[in-house]
């Protein structure tokens with residue numbers, strides 16, 4: 001197993017530890033942040049209706065985008081991703097999160113596959129395919145988060 | 151991928167084919183338990199699948215209409231259940247992962263039992279506090295508005 005060397009093993013533990021902090025932040029932002037409001041509001045809607053956001057969120061969106069702006073999920077996220085100052089920070093955070101999560105996830109996936117796929121050729125194919133997918137996701141993810149709101 | 155540490159020395163070198171046969175379920179078998187390890191693997195792979203879908207879905211960020219439609223779907227009852235399941239998977243994988251890291255890096259193996267239960271408790275708290283928004287939303291929907299305590303929301 002050429003791939004499972006000590007450095008990668010070590011890195012996997014480091015990325016895992018990093019992910020704890022990043023996931024806590026991510027979860028807070030997406031679910032708990034009432035100041036700016038989170039995209040997932042704690043309400044169930046049916047027939048794909050949009051959620052009604054709390055007043056703080058409505059005010060925040062109006063303050064940023066004018067008195068007629070409606071608090072839609074997109075605008076709620078744009079409070080972070082289109083902000084002249086904080087956007088750089090948040091885009092940076094998202095990209096770092098993306099890189100770390102992809103590395104940890106796909107390295108882990110390769111470990112699992114190496115355990116079940118016995119043939120060297122099969123392993124090579126699985127590894128090549130999975131890292132290609134990871135690279136594709138990295139490009140797509142960076143594109144969406146960088147261009148969002150700009 | 152079996153990792154050798156002081157606490158988990160590698161199996162004596164075997165060169166015959168039977169060792170290869172057994173290798174499949176080797177890592178962390180005895181010390182931390184087969185079940186904990188299998189759940190770690192299962193949640194890990196599940197999270198990778200979620201991550202792929204998630205990043206793919208987030209291309210919606212480039213268009214307001216599409217993004218609104220996506221997030222509207224996030225509020226359907228079934229997604230609220232999925233959201234909770236996702237949290238359970240993340241919390242378990244994260245805390246079990248942290249346990250492995252602590253054991254590997256700090257050699258905390260004499261305290262393994264205590265560590266196991268402490269982190270088990272932390273996991274329960276994470277699931278309760280983090281899962282409350284989903285449970286609250288589902289409860290309000292099922293039992294009617296005002297029927298759930300807001301608590302810290």
Ligand code: HEM
Nearest residue numbers: 016017019020105108109111191194195197198244247248
């Ligand atoms: C939240 C913090 C996380 C921590 C502390 C963490 C920790 C770990 C550790 C220590 C391992 C190695 C286990 C071993 O060698 O047996 C591991 C494996 C793995 N992790 Fe994570 N992880 C985290 C998040 C994630 C996320 C977000 C994903 C998915 C994107 C993920 C996917 C995986 C996979 C697929 C494996 C391989 C499982 C195996 O080999 O059995 N992890 N994790």
Ligand code: HEM
Nearest residue numbers: 030039040077094095097098101141142144145201208233
């Ligand atoms: C139900 C729970 C979740 C919700 C509602 C959610 C929502 C979002 C949203 C709206 C974004 C857009 C960027 C932003 O708002 O700043 C985002 C980005 C991201 N999320 Fe999540 N997320 C959830 C769970 C997760 C989990 C469990 C992971 C890790 C496996 C994850 C990994 C990421 C990554 C890596 C990005 C950055 C993507 C990019 O740069 O294109 N998310 N998430």
